[in-house]
Amino acid sequence: MLSIKSIWYKLNANYLFENISFDVEKWIVGIYWPSGSGKTTLLKILGGYIETTEWEIFLDWKNIWKNIIKYRKSNWFSFQDYSLLDLTVKDNLELPFLIWKNTKDKKRINYLIDYFQITNILNKKIVSISWWEKERVSIIKAFIHKPNIVFLDEAGGALDQILKTKLYNFIKDYSQGNLIFFISHDKDFLKEFDLQTIIYSWNFQILS
Numbered sequence: 655m656l657s658i659k660s661i662w663y664k665l666n667a668n669y670l671f672e673n674i675s676f677d678v679e680k681w682i683v684g685i686y687w688p689s690g691s692g693k694t695t696l697l698k699i700l701g702g703y704i705e706t707t708e709w710e711i712f713l714d715w716k717n718i719w720k721n722i723i724k725y726r727k728s729n730w731f732s733f734q735d736y737s738l739l740d741l742t743v744k745d746n747l748e749l750p751f752l753i754w755k756n757t758k759d760k761k762r763i764n765y766l767i768d769y770f771q772i773t774n775i776l777n778k779k780i781v782s783i784s785w786w787e788k789e790r791v792s793i794i795k796a797f798i799h800k801p802n803i804v805f806l807d808e809a810g811g812a813l814d815q816i817l818k819t820k821l822y823n824f825i826k827d828y829s830q831g832n833l834i835f836f837i838s839h840d841k842d843f844l845k846e847f848d849l850q851t852i853i854y855s856w857n858f859q860i861l862s
Contacts, residue, residue, distance in 0.1 A: 655677060655678070655713070655714055655715070656677070656679075656700075656711070656712070656713055656803070656833060657677045657710075657711070657712040657713075658674060658675055658676050658677070658678075658710075658711055659675050659710040659711070659712070660673050660674070660675050660710065661673070661674040661675070661696075663692075663695065663704075665692075665695075670695065671692065671695075671696065674696075678833060679833070681829055681833065681834075682825065682826075682834045682836055683833070683834065683835045683836065684836050684838070685835065685836070685837045686839070693837040693839075694733060694734065694807055694837075696837070697731060697733075697805045699711075700805065700835065701726065701729050701731060701805055702718050702719070702722050702725050702726055713728070727754045727801075728801055728802045728803055729801050729802065729803035729804065730796045730797070730801040730804055730805070731804075731805045731806075731807070732789075732796040732804070732806050732807060732809055734808045734811070736788045736789060736791070736792040737792065738780045738788060738792060738795075740779065740780055740781055741779065742776070742777055742778060742779055742780070743772060743775050743776050743777070743778055743780065743791050744776045746791055746795060747763070747767075747791070747794060747795055747798055749795065750798055750799040751798075751799055754799060756799040756800070759800070762800070763798060766797065766798055769820065770790045770793065770794055770820070770821075771790070771817070772791060772794065775787055785812050786812040786813055786814070788812075789810075789812040789813060790813070790817070793806075793809060793821065797824075797828065802832050802833065803832065803833045803834075804832065804833070804834045804835070805834075805835045806825075806834065806835065807837045808837065808838055809821060809825075809836065810822070822846045
């Protein structure tokens, strides 16, 4: 259970978010917002990387700021800009393990590499691969160390239909026992999932 209580966030002189509150359990949470409305900012707040003037986030009834490092270890992001370092693809996939010291599951790692079809680019530098290849690397990196919460910002936007369908199927499987926040400005993605919650930006209405 992730419980969000009264998030307020001011950007310059105006509030970007006002009194956002909702509870979610292990499933997929869809947040449908138009471009430029603060999707990435909200993800960083939910992930515990941005503090706001008024807010509380509880994981299994415990305030995340009581043990913020443990909470951050339990989640990972795939941002729209991919946030990859100018290293090889293989080195980028090593980062979650270097940061959090998780035990590697080599079978799982090889499965993800094969499933998202990046075997042929593992030794290439990030600067030399295409945007749609970068997106697949970013998605794999988000799931590779088995986080309990995954934040996906416009995931699938640079993929062809075959790979997008594979991504959606993977998300559906992974959400059985884990929590996924799927942010998008594309209303079509709502049709792909049996979403627990949909948050609309214009009034932050929560629909179960």
